[in-house]
Amino acid sequence: MHDLLASFVVFLVALPLCMGIAIACGVSPAVGIVTGIIGGMVVGFLGGCPLQVSGPAAGLVVILTDILHQHGPEKLGAIVLVAGTLQMVGGLFGLAHWFRAVTPAIINGMLAGIGALLFAGQFHLMVDDTSKGSGINNLLSIPGAIIKAVSPDATKSHEEAAFLGVATILIILFWTRFAPKKLKVVPSFLVAIAIVSTIAAVFHFPVRYVDLPANIFSCLQFPDANTLIYLMDKNVILSGCEVAFIASAETLLTAAALDKLHRGQRTNYDRELTGQGVGNFVCGILGVLPMTGVMVRSGVNVAAGARTRMSNIMHGVWLLLFVSFLPFVLKLIPVSSLAALLVFTGYKLMDVKTIKNLSKFGKSEVIIYATTVILIVSVDLLTGVLAGVALSICKLVYTFTRLDMKVSYDEKTNRTQLHLTGAATFLNMPKLADCLEKIRQDTELHVHLEALDYIDHACLDLLMNLDKQMKLSGGSLVIDWSTLGTVFRDRRKTYREGSVKEFRTATESNNSDTQTLQPDPSTNQSGSPNNDSEKSQSAQTEVVNIK
Incomplete structure (x- = not known):
């Protein structure tokens, strides 16, 4: 019974997010829903993190938008096939932990850069404006989009789309902060979408609404003879590698964070990576969006009382049943409202508290973070991540040679x-x-x-x-050996307390689809046993074990 209730709550959260992310990528909302179904029914059954919910993720929107623009939707299936294959190989060969061996500065910089691009791109869609192409242009043209929406000369669609988008964000904030405790089990995203859709329907707002085909499965693109040609294209393979890396890192970091929220079965990372690979391989065969493990859906799953992987599997079943028998309901949802969800998600990904947290470990971490963000926004995602990795290696060499x-x-x-x-x-x-x-x-x-x-x-x-x-x-x-141990112990304690507090706040609020997650560096740093003895005034030859 616990799993059944949790699965329905997760379904209510996942449905609008699956559609919103698909629209943000420039494909039919049906494509995102199919990915969500596979994430629940396939990965939910095979994955190594029973309570983690998988589906289309905001963290992949930027790279998928670029991929679809560069290669076209016809090559999407081949790219996702490559990504899924790499994930399966990584999981079967026990490489999952290597995907987690990335400094928090790079991970948080990647998420912040994605958040900035997501915010800028979806802001224009929220006010019924057109995207300006590059991330920089989208950011710089936000003031113009605001003026277009509020000026006396604005068209009715701009004004009303902006109203619905802003109303969606305000309802999310209000519900999260002021909803009665007993009603907080109802997701804020769902409440916002329901209220805004009702307003738009009652007053017949002339804005864009979700457009679904009569048969949702008509959007599927099965492999054909051209797929083999695409799989031999080095650019397709490179794009598949990018998707595999980002999806794997996000999935495994989410799984690690999710383990802190419950006392049940711990994550088998290699099995989870293999399960994600199988899921993305199936997505590639069907020609739909790739997936990752996502924090809000997973956090809601735990908060709603899920105990086994059945809640995850059943949420996929609910998605399948809903789009099979009630697809007309989805056509009442304004696109600007779904865009507002992703605007809010992008804002949450740009978590400025991360900078303060990273600064505790020196300016170099902040520099790596800032460089990653700036290059992702100004150039592209791969360049930003590679630059962050290069700086991290330089820092490591400098640290151990200085x-x-x-x-x-x-x-x-x-x-x-x-x-x-x-x-x-x-x-x-x-x-x-x-x-x-x-x-x-x-x-x-x-x-x-x-x-x-x-x-x-x-x-x-x-x-x-x-x-x-x-x-x-x-x-x-x-x-005085105790001073060395005290320094390491204090650094570790400070980071752990800050990280846990930040994570609990993030997961309890459930305000973003992909939350900033930081691996605990205390597992990699030196420390020593607690030693409160007075400083020695004579020669000491005893060596304290530095862990």
């Missing part, structure tokens, strides 16, 4: 202070050894490690040997 040393000596106390900043690795051993050799052996040397990002066994061994040498010369070595 070691700054500052030495000061106090003649009155015969103490030398050595401050280390950066990463003390075997790559920097010659530099560190040269510095230590220049320090007097008969002094009391205090080595400060609190500014280190990392220290390996080779450098620890070097310091231990130095301690023995200094004792023989009448000197001593003082290292």
Whole structure:
């Protein structure tokens, strides 16, 4: 019973989003609905994350729009076939975890860039205006679209489309904030679409409405002889690789985040990636949009009390039954209202709090994030992501090759202070050894490690040997290991608390189709056991295990 109720709630959320994303990509709403059906009935059955709901996602709108513009709808099936095949191969060979090995700065930059393009492109559709082509042009022409909608010379369709779009967003905000607790199980998206569609129908607004074919399955494009030719086109293969990468990263990050919301079965990432691949392979055969695991539908599924994968499968069944027997209801929905859903989704993807969160780990993370966003908006998605990856690699190399040393000596106390900043690795051993050799052996040397990002066994061994040498010369070595552990522990705690708080707020509000998700870097960073002992004033040769 729990799964049945949850499946119906998820169906109510998924239906308008499937149509809105399809329209945003420039294809029939029926294409998006078919993808949602496959996401529920196929991936829901095969996937490794039982409570994750799959379907067309806002995160793929930008790249799919470019693909359809470049290749045309006739090559969509071949591209999705390539993407699905790559995902299946990745899952079967146990490569799922590698898709998650991407820095949060790139993931969040990718989502923010997609959000900006989605916001700009759908804003024009929301006010019954035409898209201006590129992302930059869409952004720059937003003021003109607003003027066109509110000026005295505006046509009736512009005014009323803008009214319906703005009303949709306001209803979503109002329902999310003020709806009675017992009614919050009803999705805000559904409430907004229902109210706005009723207003448009009662007052006969002359705006664009959802256009569905008499037979929804007439939109399917099965493979033919040309498909084999398309599959040998290197541009088709490259586009398939792009779709596979973005869809896989979004799916697996969503699955990781979803595991934090329930105590049930944990995600089998390789099985989930394989299931997504099978689903997208089927989508490719039918010539419809690709899918990913999506956060809001999955979060609603958990919040509505789902316990098994049956809720996921049944939501696909509900979609199939609805479009088979009640398709005329969908024709009452204004396109501007669906566009408003994606405008709101795009805004939520551009989460400025992410910048503050990333800044806790240095300016370099913010630079990677900003570069990714700017290039996605100004050039294209692939260029932005590749630039982010390149900067991340440069940062990694710099981090593990930079070691700054500052030495000061106090003649009155015969103490030398050595401050280390950066990463003390075997790559920097010659530099560190040269510095230590220049320090007097008969002094009391205090080595400060609190500014280190990392220290390996080779450098620890070097310091231990130095301690023995200094004792023989009448000197001593003082290292407060607890400062190193405290720094790593505080960094990890700060990030975890901020990340969990941000994630809970995002999933509870259910205000975006694809929420900004950040893998917890604490699983990759160094730390040490809690050590609250007083600072040692004598030589220490004990090495604390740095985890």
